[in-house]
Amino acid sequence: QVQLVQSGAEVKKPGASVRVSCKASGYTFTGYAMHWVRQAPGQRLEWMGWINAANGNTKYSQRFQGRVTITRDTSASTAYMELSSLRSEDTAVYYCARDIDRPAGRWSDPWGQGTLVTVSS
């Protein structure tokens, strides 16, 4: 079945960078875009950006522009999200989610299980 499996929890110091991976299985990786969404404790879901897995084109939220980089390795069917210059407010669960684009609409399904990133000195 279609599945996204993310890398494990990370603890980072302020100013550091973190890279989260998202391995896809059960479908043709290059046939779909991949979103990255985060959720800080008690906060709403926040879209960070996405990547076209076929050609590597990306688009980022202005909120993270300059700090986030989304890449993919098609040979490994894996997408990556790297966030730099970490601060305590970046403590959150980070999710990848596959994009579906059809005449009926556009949505994200499935989602990875989430990766907790804790930023603490």
Place this chain on the structure above:
Amino acid sequence: DIQMTQSPSSLSASVGDRVTITCRASQSISRFLNWYHQKPGKAPNLLIYGASSLQSGVPSRFSGSGSGTDFTLTISSLQPEDFATYYCQQSYTTPRTFGGGTKVEIK
């Protein structure tokens, strides 16, 4: 960015109750509106896409309606497994913004 506003932010209901959650967009998004539910410690799970299309495997007690700026998610008869937080999301444009969530709790 398109702002998504959900109401209420929380509600208490009993098993068997009819529950309605609303979502308003700050500008017209046609029918590019999705609903997800999320249980504690779990990833969001798609319920409704395109404002009213039921995702495969989702029980028929869930339904969605609306277009333009105003949307509704209805649970016709609340079941124990439905106690969760519900989020709307617009997919009209990026950034794909989410509502603030509606936490459905047991009365």
